Amino acid sequence: MGSKASTQGEKTGEAEKTELEPSPIPRLDNAIVVSQISKDNDIRFGNGRFTYLNPIGKGGFGIVTMVVDTDTSYPYAMKMERCAASYKNEVEAYEKLMGVQGVAKFYSTFREQGFTFLQLELVGISLLQFVRAKGRKLRRTEAFKLAPQMIDILEQIHERGLILDFGFTSTYLDSDVEHLEATTRAPRGTVLYMSANQHLSIYNSRRDDLESLIYTLMDICKVSLPWRNLQAPTNRCGHHAYFDMKQGGMDGSKICDVPEFKKALIMCRALEYDEKPNYEKFKRVFKLNSARAATVSVKPDLPNRVYRCNLIREEEEILLKFDVNKEVTETSEIAELIEMNNSPDADD
């Protein structure tokens, strides 16, 4: 495996292990929507340093909230998770990806009340939110304009030795910085965008990231993914059905009629497991001629908007635990969660 990132201090409950220069305050016109919780409560994280403003997103392992540093008034995204194992992996990945354009900067990590926190740069909306904000799928020209930028980001991530393993970044290099041997692993991740080979349990590598990116682009510009209506695979047979469809014939050419996507998928199919993709060649597939590209704007209509997500009651109750003015009334559910997080296994 690649080098281990520092996770020191994670058990101490103290903030600030990776203090960096804060980025300038992003312009957040229309942005701050004070949540119902914060109207009546003074919720603080990091020994009182960060004041909670509102929830902005949810992931597989926890919630992301918008906070403000009470000393500097800088806003940040604060990711709050229960799962110590996934958090360690995530911190490592953020540290390796420092400086990659398109990836939120990581500032610090701490533990509090059985939860792990990641202080991150507050960035704008996600691609999905962007598409939602538009109120329609993207036009192909818009998706083609985004594609080279996304391939660029992917290239930078790969240069740091990481592949995007559907929410769990992992390395494709060993300790000698050589590509890991081909191996197998049960498919995991988002079935819709998983590469064909992953359905056959072939461990993913750089080529699979590109294939997933192309499926994502197809989806955001309304090019149908023929396997969209297939039943979710629960066994090998189910995964084979997906593989056959995603394979789209020997060279992938039957998946869709859009020449750019077809070409890019054929290029993915031609890549060996440990081969470094020719990112420039992939980008060229999508590059429009300059006159056409100049007419297409893919800027979100509300550039700096930060969305607010809704929380379920359990999540609100968890946040209320951090209310500095309130007596903590733990429901058995929360107590259970905390116990789980404080158990010796949680730090392994």
Ligand SMILES: Nc1ncnc2c1ncn2[C@@H]1O[C@H](COP(=O)(O)OP(=O)(O)OP(=O)(O)O)[C@@H](O)[C@H]1O
């Ligand atoms: N730094 C950030 N700035 C602004 N919003 C963010 C930031 N990080 C995450 N978000 C928002 O919070 C949501 C949840 O993020 P999170 O990283 O927990 O999960 P995810 O990456 O979407 O999924 P997974 O749990 O599979 O990793 C994102 O979709 C995004 O909308």
